[in-house]
Amino acid sequence: MTVATPEKTSPSKVSADGAAKPLDVGPRIRALREAMNLSLRDLGERTGVSAPMLSQVERGETSPTLTVASRIAAGLELSLSQLLRLDEGEGVTVVRRADRRPGGSRARGHSYALVTPSLPGQRAEVSTHSLASGIATGGPGDPPMHEPGSRETALVTGGTLRLVCAGTGYDLHEGDAVTFDADLPHHFENPGPHEARFVAVVSAGLRRS
Amino acid sequence: MTVATPEKTSPSKVSADGAAKPLDVGPRIRALREAMNLSLRDLGERTGVSAPMLSQVERGETSPTLTVASRIAAGLELSLSQLLRLDEGEGVTVVRRADRRPGGSRARGHSYALVTPSLPGQRAEVSTHSLASGIATGGPGDPPMHEPGSRETALVTGGTLRLVCAGTGYDLHEGDAVTFDADLPHHFENPGPHEARFVAVVSAGLRRS
DNA sequence: TACGAGCGTACGTTATCACGTACGACGCCA
DNA sequence: TGGCGTCGTACGTGATAACGTACGCTCGTA
Numbered sequence: 001m002t003v004a005t006p007e008k009t010s011p012s013k014v015s016a017d018g019a020a021k022p023l024d025v026g027p028r029i030r031a032l033r034e035a036m037n038l039s040l041r042d043l044g045e046r047t048g049v050s051a052p053m054l055s056q057v058e059r060g061e062t063s064p065t066l067t068v069a070s071r072i073a074a075g076l077e078l079s080l081s082q083l084l085r086l087d088e089g090e091g092v093t094v095v096r097r098a099d100r101r102p103g104g105s106r107a108r109g110h111s112y113a114l115v116t117p118s119l120p121g122q123r124a125e126v127s128t129h130s131l132a133s134g135i136a137t138g139g140p141g142d143p144p145m146h147e148p149g150s151r152e153t154a155l156v157t158g159g160t161l162r163l164v165c166a167g168t169g170y171d172l173h174e175g176d177a178v179t180f181d182a183d184l185p186h187h188f189e190n191p192g193p194h195e196a197r198f199v200a201v202v203s204a205g206l207r208r209s
Numbered sequence: 210m211t212v213a214t215p216e217k218t219s220p221s222k223v224s225a226d227g228a229a230k231p232l233d234v235g236p237r238i239r240a241l242r243e244a245m246n247l248s249l250r251d252l253g254e255r256t257g258v259s260a261p262m263l264s265q266v267e268r269g270e271t272s273p274t275l276t277v278a279s280r281i282a283a284g285l286e287l288s289l290s291q292l293l294r295l296d297e298g299e300g301v302t303v304v305r306r307a308d309r310r311p312g313g314s315r316a317r318g319h320s321y322a323l324v325t326p327s328l329p330g331q332r333a334e335v336s337t338h339s340l341a342s343g344i345a346t347g348g349p350g351d352p353p354m355h356e357p358g359s360r361e362t363a364l365v366t367g368g369t370l371r372l373v374c375a376g377t378g379y380d381l382h383e384g385d386a387v388t389f390d391a392d393l394p395h396h397f398e399n400p401g402p403h404e405a406r407f408v409a410v411v412s413a414g415l416r417r418s
Numbered sequence: 419t420a421c422g423a424g425c426g427t428a429c430g431t432t433a434t435c436a437c438g439t440a441c442g443a444c445g446c447c448a
Numbered sequence: 449t450g451g452c453g454t455c456g457t458a459c460g461t462g463a464t465a466a467c468g469t470a471c472g473c474t475c476g477t478a
Contacts, residue, residue, distance in 0.1 A: 025275065039455065053436050055457060062435060063276040065465075066234065066293075081290040084275075126362050126386065126410050153335045155408060157366060177335065199364060201410050203333035248425065262466055264427060271465055274435075 025069075025084060026060040032076045032083075033058075047075035110137055112200075125203075129188075131161070131196040136189040152182035152202045159196035162189040172198075234278075234293060235269040241285045241292075242267075256284035319346055321409075333412040338397075340370070340405040345398040361391035361411045368405035371398040381407075 033043050033054075040051035047054075049068050056062045057072070064072065066080070073083040112129040131137065154163065155177040163170045163178055165186040170178055180186065182202055190196040242252050242263075249260035256263075258277050265271045266281070273281065275289070282292040321338040340346065363372065364386040372379045372387055374395040379387055389395065391411055399405040 040457095041455085050437055051455095052438085052457070052459095056436090059457090063274040065272040065274050065435070066278055067272040068436075069275055079293075081293040084288075084290045084293065126364055126408075128364070128384075151333070153333060155335055155337070157408075175337075199335075199366075199408050201333050201335050203412055249427095250425085259467055260425095261427070261429095261468085265465085268427090274465070277466075 024060060026058045028083070029054075029072060029076070030058040032078075036076070043072070043075050047071040049075075110135055125201070127200045127202075129198050129200055131159075131188060131190040131198075133190050133193055133195065137187045151179065152186075152200060153177060153179045154188070155199045155201075157197045157199055159190065159194045160192035161196045161198055162191050163187075164189060233269055235267045237292070238263075238281060238285070239267040241287075245285070252281070252284050256280040258284075319344055333410055336409045336411075338407050338409055340368075340397060340399040340407075342399050342402055342404065346396045360388065361409060362386060362388045363397070363410075364408045366406045366408055368399065368403045369401035370405045370407055371400050372396075373398065 033040075038046070040054045043049070043054055044051040047068075049071055053062075053064070053068070054072070057064050057068075069083070070080045073080040076083065110129070110131050112127050129137075154161070154172070156172045156174050158174055160174070161172045161176075163172065163180070163186065165180050171191075172178060188196075188198070242249075247255070249263050252258075252263055253260040256277075258280055262271075262273070262277070263281070266273050266277075278292070279289045282289040285292065319338070319340050321336050338346075363370070363381070365381045365383050367383055369383070370381045370385075372381060372389070372395065374389050380400075381387060397405075397407070
């Protein structure tokens with residue numbers, strides 16, 4: 001999904017700004033630390049990072065390495081990716097049933113539609129799927145493999161469904177849900193006699209523009 | 210959610226290992242780069258980071274600073290938090306309909322259930338809701354306000370639903386979906402004569418207190 | 419075979435990250 | 449009022465991240 005075609009994406013410098021964002025993680029760290037009622041030395045004790053270093057990072061005077069940033073995140077009891085999450089996205093967007101563009105083909109037995117706006121900055125893509133009896137996802141025209149690091153949740157809203165992920169099968173019935181790493185090879189099958197319907201949520205599929 | 214009470218958490222060194230994880234982001238960068246058919250110099254061109262530096266980072270010989278890590282992430286067309294998403298849960302987790310703990314109260318007209326595992330580090334929380342006619346969410350026992358920065362998607366799977374977000378109302382019918390900032394004051398109402406059912410996806414809340 | 423173009427990596431230099439120590443400011447209690 | 453403890457920050461030093469250059473390598477191609 002999203003972008004990242006395994007093609008020659010090079011010809012255009014994606015953003016070229018290079019400088020990217022000022023990365024003002026400092027105030028965030030300070031806010032989190034103060035929210036925990038920790039002094040710089042306290043946090044230094046917990047993280048193994050010196051208090052002056054923490055002070056400089058909080059004020060944005062230096063950019064810590066990933067190792068120390070990871071230690072700081074651990075000391076704040078969150079993962080590094082959580083600590084660095086200061087992305088964006090704003091407002092309210094309604095996607096009408098009639099407006100969304102369907103994918104797949106009902107003739108082949110698998111049809112789906114994206115119900116979240118296809119805008120950058122989206123953190124979770126939600127889609128509805130319908131799978132005919134005996135059919136499996138992964139045919140031509142289906143959404144391609146997800147990008148590395150993404151995770152997926154499938155919630156069965158009708159019928160029975162079977163997830164095959166990394167060679168292992170998981171049978172799901174109506175109301176069941178499954179969460180898994182979406183970058184592993186996987187597909188869904190419909191073993192039952194009836195049509196299967198499910199909602200898929202792929203997270204972390206955001207791209208930059 | 211997650212952990213980290215805003216209390217005096219100090220007495221116990223949270224993990225004390227300090228060293229934390231080896232943070233092997235290198236192989237991941239290499240995999241992503243090769244997936245884009247980019248050479249080290251190509252990526253260096255896109256990111257403003259020298260090719261030898263990229264090589265060292267990929268092989269784990271050095272730990273880049275956040276600034277260069279951010280630039281690398283930008284060159285790979287992802288956010289830094291995405292690039293570092295090699296922590297948090299892994300594998301496949303099935304939540305059976307019978308296993309999930311319901312919330313709300315059917316007597317009050319609003320019942321819901323979380324279908325994603327309630328583990329820290331989850332990027333997207335998916336829940337199913339049922340709202341009786343004339344009832345609005347937000348009553349006692351309902352899930353509290355979401356954290357700053359989080360976003361929510363609601364997909365109507367049955368009946369009609371009305372979202373009131375920051376004072377504005379949005380009418381939704383079966384199959385419609387809406388995405389909005391979950392940290393704005395909001396609630397759902399069921400104007401129709403029938404029961405309303407919808408799936409809610411809350412993504413990426415970062416924790417503050 | 420020879421050769422240029424591309425690849426990834428080893429080398430040496432510079433910039434800066436990260437440490438330990440030390441200083442002024444503020445609050446508490448004798 | 450003085451002394452004690454803690455806070456956050458300004459030093460100076462050693463470690464290392466990041467750079468530019470240059471080497472050996474594998475391909476297509478003449």
